[in-house]
Amino acid sequence: MMNYSSVRSDPPDETAIRAETVNVVRGTRHVLRDLDFTVPRGQITGLLGPSGCGKTTLMRAIVGTQAKVTGTLDILGRPAGHPTLRTRIGYVTQAPSVYDDLTVRQNLTYFAEILDPGHAAADRRHDNVTRTIADVDLTSHADALAGNLSGGQRSRVSLAVALLGTPELLVLDEPTVGLDPVLRRDLWNLFHDIAASRGATLLISSHVTDEAERCHRLLLMREGRILADDTPDALRTRTHSETVEAAFLHLVDEATAAARAKETTR
């Protein structure tokens, strides 16, 4: 069996995402401001921050669907949006993007055919689709129309599409919103399994801070800036906090106080 990493054309690099002074302006709003960070390969990095802080815009910039991104943003050794990255990245938007008038299996089969076209690949695609449906625990609903599923089930169909084709980088925008605790735990087990067994990199946004404890690294964002980039343990130690949530609040307060001090000295 061929080793997955040997297929990779560029030299192995420990960095999956490298951002240097990344800025995004949407209309009159400066959504991302001078972001500098790196995301290591093979780990789960959590992207945390209040809603409206720029998480989704950053994710869209990484997968190459965001217009007007300035600065350097290299993904898997290529500039973001490079055509060769399209088969190597899986992206799940916050709202499930699947065809409501197709069944779960028909949805996945179509996207699998786009990723891996041709008659010769039919068996491989079939296995891939069946495995992916099992991964997101929808085997019993494989022949149900996506439009007839519950919200949580539809978002899992959307997640399954991103798991097709064994991507090297998975970008997941709030994948566990609206799911019950059991399913959330199972999905997080799946994410860890993907990172461990395939060596894939996962970037997962969330505003549920208890999920942050399950990430290898965290990027804390606030108002378009990176507030912290560290492991959960280091963050807790640095802020003398019990939980990541407390650490995050501590950092937000610190940043707000610093901004206010700057205002008054002006």
Next chain:
Amino acid sequence: MTTTTSPTTTPRPALTGALNLARTTTTAARVLRQLRHDPRTIALMLLVPCVMLFLLRYVFDGNPRTFDNIGASLLGIFPLITMFLVTSIATLRERTSGTLERLLAMPLGKGDLIAGYALAFGTLAIIQSALATGLALWFLGLDVTGSPWLLLLVALLDALLGTALGLFVSAFAASEFQAVQFMPAVIFPQLLLCGLFTPRDNMHPALEAISNVLPMSYAVDGMNEVLKHTDMTANFVRDALIVAGCALLVLGLGAATLRRRTA
């Protein structure tokens, strides 16, 4: 929940060329599969033109000559209008549901997507045109001098033009409400000026000049050539080429409205 297997040996798929046959046909099959889950839309698409022709035949009960003229023109106009509506709504849905963004983040060429849509709706247009043409010729006594195959060819080109226009305007519609309103805006002026109600050379010169640059005029002219001549005339070939050329041009414009990167 099961665990994932070890890394699979999926070879890196080839990059998107201008057009990938497998991706185009799979997209067409997907669009048709979506429609299959919506039998009412299929029934409306196929039956409404037939019912309209039937109505028209008995509206002009005392004047079969008028039915010949208008009936032949309508055989070209129906597929254009239906395909315009269906395509504009379908692609608008694709844009608003996020599936378009997802597809464009995958190795799918814009040409594959558009050709896929054109292929799927083109197939449906063939069925629709065949039903309407057959009904008009053999049951409603539409008197056509030329070959019914030529009628079908023009109908198909018109359907392609409708698909192209629908795809293009969907880029400018933010909701289904707006998309439907584009029908009167884009189709009705052409309908008035295409020579259906009065020959184009009887119109005010300014309107005639406008009608000369609207594609539907050539669709109707082409139908009338088939109506009056046994052979494929030079005018027919010109009309058919103009309709086909317009369809391709608008499809190209439609492709330009599909952006991989959006604000």
